[in-house]
Amino acid sequence: xxxxxxxxxxxxxxxxxxVGMEDTALQDVLDLSDSMHYAKGKMIFREGDQAKCFYLxxxxxIRVVKTSPHGEQIIARVISxxxxxxxxxxxxxxxxxADAVAAVDCLVLCWSNRHWDKIVNAYPxxxxxxxxxxxxxxxxxxxxxxxxxxxxxxxxxxxxxxxLAAQTGKKTNEGILIDFPxxxxxxxxxxGTTLHTVSRLMSAWESKGWVKSGRQKITLLESHKLAMVxxxxxKN
Amino acid sequence: xxxxxxxxxxxxxxxxxxVGMEDTALQDVLDLSDSMHYAKGKMIFREGDQAKCFYLxxxxxIRVVKTSPHGEQIIARVISxxxxxxxxxxxxxxxxxADAVAAVDCLVLCWSNRHWDKIVNAYPxxxxxxxxxxxxxxxxxxxxxxxxxxxxxxxxxxxxxxxLAAQTGKKTNEGILIDFPxxxxxxxxxxGTTLHTVSRLMSAWESKGWVKSGRQKITLLESHKLAMVxxxxxKN
DNA sequence: ATCGCTAATTGCGATTTCGCAAATAAGAAT
DNA sequence: ATTCTTATTTGCGAAATCGCAATTAGCGAT
Numbered sequence: 001x002x003x004x005x006x007x008x009x010x011x012x013x014x015x016x017x018x019v020g021m022e023d024t025a026l027q028d029v030l031d032l033s034d035s036m037h038y039a040k041g042k043m044i045f046r047e048g049d050q051a052k053c054f055y056l057x058x059x060x061x062i063r064v065v066k067t068s069p070h071g072e073q074i075i076a077r078v079i080s081x082x083x084x085x086x087x088x089x090x091x092x093x094x095x096x097x098a099d100a101v102a103a104v105d106c107l108v109l110c111w112s113n114r115h116w117d118k119i120v121n122a123y124p125x126x127x128x129x130x131x132x133x134x135x136x137x138x139x140x141x142x143x144x145x146x147x148x149x150x151x152x153x154x155x156x157x158x159x160x161x162x163x164l165a166a167q168t169g170k171k172t173n174e175g176i177l178i179d180f181p182x183x184x185x186x187x188x189x190x191x192g193t194t195l196h197t198v199s200r201l202m203s204a205w206e207s208k209g210w211v212k213s214g215r216q217k218i219t220l221l222e223s224h225k226l227a228m229v230x231x232x233x234x235k236n
Numbered sequence: 237x238x239x240x241x242x243x244x245x246x247x248x249x250x251x252x253x254x255v256g257m258e259d260t261a262l263q264d265v266l267d268l269s270d271s272m273h274y275a276k277g278k279m280i281f282r283e284g285d286q287a288k289c290f291y292l293x294x295x296x297x298i299r300v301v302k303t304s305p306h307g308e309q310i311i312a313r314v315i316s317x318x319x320x321x322x323x324x325x326x327x328x329x330x331x332x333x334a335d336a337v338a339a340v341d342c343l344v345l346c347w348s349n350r351h352w353d354k355i356v357n358a359y360p361x362x363x364x365x366x367x368x369x370x371x372x373x374x375x376x377x378x379x380x381x382x383x384x385x386x387x388x389x390x391x392x393x394x395x396x397x398x399x400l401a402a403q404t405g406k407k408t409n410e411g412i413l414i415d416f417p418x419x420x421x422x423x424x425x426x427x428g429t430t431l432h433t434v435s436r437l438m439s440a441w442e443s444k445g446w447v448k449s450g451r452q453k454i455t456l457l458e459s460h461k462l463a464m465v466x467x468x469x470x471k472n
Numbered sequence: 473a474t475c476g477c478t479a480a481t482t483g484c485g486a487t488t489t490c491g492c493a494a495a496t497a498a499g500a501a502t
Numbered sequence: 503a504t505t506c507t508t509a510t511t512t513g514c515g516a517a518a519t520c521g522c523a524a525t526t527a528g529c530g531a532t
Contacts, residue, residue, distance in 0.1 A: 066378070068386045068387075070386070072386045076381070090367065091374060091375070092364070092367055092368040093371060097378065131326065132327070134327070134367075135370070138377060139327070141374060141381060145312070145380050148384035148428060150304045150306070152518075152519090154518095183478095184481095185480095195479085196481085196482085196519090196520075197519065199481060200482075202481095203480090213480095215479055215527080232305075232306060388488075389488080419510090421509080430490060430491075432491075432510095432511085433490075435509095435511055439510090439511070439512080451498050451499070
């Protein structure tokens with residue numbers, strides 16, 4: 001789509017999916033890609049769509065969302081820059097397993113799935129890095145099952161915002177800001193609870209001075225306190 | 237360990253992990269394996285152990301169990317015959333992510349991880365089948381997150397026993413029997429609830445004639461009714 | 473600056489699910 | 503057959519969380 005813009009190898013050279021690849025190989029792969037921009041709120045692909053591309057997020061944040069048979073949504077994960085997404089091919093799927101929505105304006109590279117086998121076969125470290133990514137996601141998902149099965153809402157919410165802060169956090173003079181718009185509803189969809197309960201928890205933490213939050217904005221002031229709550233320790 | 241016993245290609249020829257492989261290839265792979273027996277209750281590997289082997293279950297059932305930091309256990313999945321397990325290499329892990337326990341006497345093949353790369357490189361369809369398995373497990377795990385996040389206990393328990401019946405069920409003249417010893421506690425560890433709640437649900441269903449259950453034994457008489465409950469429909 | 477929309481807050485009663493405790497039952501071992 | 507161990511059942515009160523509803527607040531668009 002955008003073959004005119006020259007994409008430089010340095011854009012992707014240091015990203016996890018490409019470690020271990022030669023510059024010439026990177027250039028070859030880059031030459032197969034299109035670069036795309038998605039405005040905040042745009043849907044990049046939808047659950048069940050035929051998977052015709054796979055993607056690399058260069059800049060922004062993406063929410064991966066699944067919808068239950070009864071219409072409730074849950075956020076399966078948040079993709080940050082440097083991560084692959086929509087890699088249905090790696091899982092031998094021919095449809096996407098979830099919606100991908102731009103949480104902010106996003107810059108992505110995308111490749112036609114036609115190129116997948118070619119790339120995977122030509123560059124074993126790419127294949128290997130991909131497997132590693134999938135393995136990590138499986139482990140994370142499994143960890144979430146554990147949390148949902150054994151922890152109370154308060155712990156899950158604390159743990160989720162601490163993890164988000166670690167993943168996407170930006171230091172400000174007040175504390176660590178979660179660097180994309182995130183509502184109470186979003187947090188509830190990541191933790192299996194309701195926006196009401198999240199709101200109550202945030203209010204309680206705010207009154208203790210542990211967080212400072214506003215409309216779609218969360219700043220952690222005392223992340224260690226929250227980490228304690230996440231771990232299920234004392235609740236003072 | 238058991239090179240004396242001649243293992244025949246027909247043992248594994250039709251199993252998912254090996255579809256698309258030539259008989260000679262299968263024989264080569266088989267020649268690298270050891271066959272092992274694990275008595276009911278034996279632990280095959282433990283979470284965090286250095287992963288030195290990967291396994292194929294030839295006969296029996298295996299519980300894959302994770303333990304939370306606070307000691308609660310949850311059953312991540314149940315492995316049935318024909319499935320690979322302990323494939324840490326496929327996920328680029330060097331430790332096992334969970335315990336594997338023989339739910340009944342089990343017959344397994346195992347391979348040293350030394351052989352993993354060799355096998356994967358020599359037999360692309362094995363690599364591909366493995367990716368597919370991992371993809372399926374990721375999807376299942378994700379589905380479980382959805383259930384835990386959005387459904388009530390009753391639905392989750394119903395859904396779990398229906399799925400177990402589909403996976404391991406054995407037709408009897410009464411109905412579909414889940415073909416390995418499974419306690420109320422086990423079910424609770426698969427659904428994120430307590431054995432008490434499971435017991436109450438089973439009692440209720442038994443009094444409606446939907447199931448018949450005893451000590452570590454569950455038979456589904458009216459699985460469609462349970463499937464309705466699982467789907468969250470009426471509760472009559 | 474004002475309007476309008478969406479997000480957030482919070483009180484309160486309703487439900488769900490838990491957790492304890494005590495009793496019973498089913499097999500396994502002797 | 504008897505004893506022992508482990509699984510199951512069930513009542514009941516407690517706790518966590520939900521869900522509704524009404525209000526308030528923040529921010530973008532006009």
